[in-house]
Amino acid sequence: DSGVTQTPKHLITATGQRVTLRCSPRSGDLSVYWYQQSLDQGLQFLIQYYNGEERAKGNILERFSAQQFPDLHSELNLSSLELGDSALYFCASSVGGTGGSGELFFGEGSRLTVL
Amino acid sequence: AQTVTQSQPEMSVQEAETVTLSCTYDTSENNYYLFWYKQPPSRQMILVIRQEAYKQQNATENRFSVNFQKAAKSFSLKISDSQLGDTAMYFCAFRVQGAQKLVFGQGTRLTINP
Numbered sequence: 001d002s003g004v005t006q007t008p009k010h011l012i013t014a015t016g017q018r019v020t021l022r023c024s025p026r027s028g029d030l031s032v033y034w035y036q037q038s039l040d041q042g043l044q045f046l047i048q049y050y051n052g053e054e055r056a057k058g059n060i061l062e063r064f065s066a067q068q069f070p071d072l073h074s075e076l077n078l079s080s081l082e083l084g085d086s087a088l089y090f091c092a093s094s095v096g097g098t099g100g101s102g103e104l105f106f107g108e109g110s111r112l113t114v115l
Numbered sequence: 116a117q118t119v120t121q122s123q124p125e126m127s128v129q130e131a132e133t134v135t136l137s138c139t140y141d142t143s144e145n146n147y148y149l150f151w152y153k154q155p156p157s158r159q160m161i162l163v164i165r166q167e168a169y170k171q172q173n174a175t176e177n178r179f180s181v182n183f184q185k186a187a188k189s190f191s192l193k194i195s196d197s198q199l200g201d202t203a204m205y206f207c208a209f210r211v212q213g214a215q216k217l218v219f220g221q222g223t224r225l226t227i228n229p
Contacts, residue, residue: 033216041221043160043219045216088158090160102148102212103150106152106160108157108158
């Protein structure tokens with residue numbers, strides 16, 4: 001158990017809909033990262049927050065947005081969903097902006113299926 | 116931009132054999148971290164081993180060890196006495212010290228056969 005909690009584990013929705021994925025980082029971690037893993041692909045970095053502020057942005061679509069709340073949990077909002085958005089979405093956390101030992105601790109992922 | 120390349124999409128070995136997974140990376144930075152993550156069928160991302168670039172000694176974790184060649188920008192993972200539970204996707208990952216994101220390779224699907 002990494003200590004990172006993601007909900008929901010599975011989500012099935014229709015094209016055009018909007019969903020919210022939630023992540024609670026490990027206790028004491030200030031940084032939250034979101035990654036997308038499409039079928040049999042590597043992990044693509046979407047966005048990172050540190051102590052409530054956006055720190056880095058990757059290949060995140062304009063239809064997607066995220067935020068980190070004062071209690072440090074984070075939400076990833078996906079709107080106007082398309083079939084190609086079907087993927088496993090991972091949240092990860094680390095100690096701080098520079099990452100401490102450098103490693104990220106991953107949640108179990110939220111599997112999104114868009115029909 | 117930093118990139119990570121895993122040249123072996125799939126590998127398969129017999130149980131108890133030793134297997135080596137390859138990884139190369141490209142960076143102009145001097146201080147960074149390298150990682151191997153394992154993703155079993157459960158899809159959980161599990162850290163296998165970590166190497167700091169400033170350390171010359173190769174990291175080891177039980178049956179897992181790395182061969183870190185900084186000049187060649189190579190970071191291979193050796194699994195000794197492979198077990199059925201080692202069957203998984205293995206991702207090499209790289210992170211510049213102080214940078215925000217972890218950059219992943221495309222993964223190597225490893226199958227351990229009984």
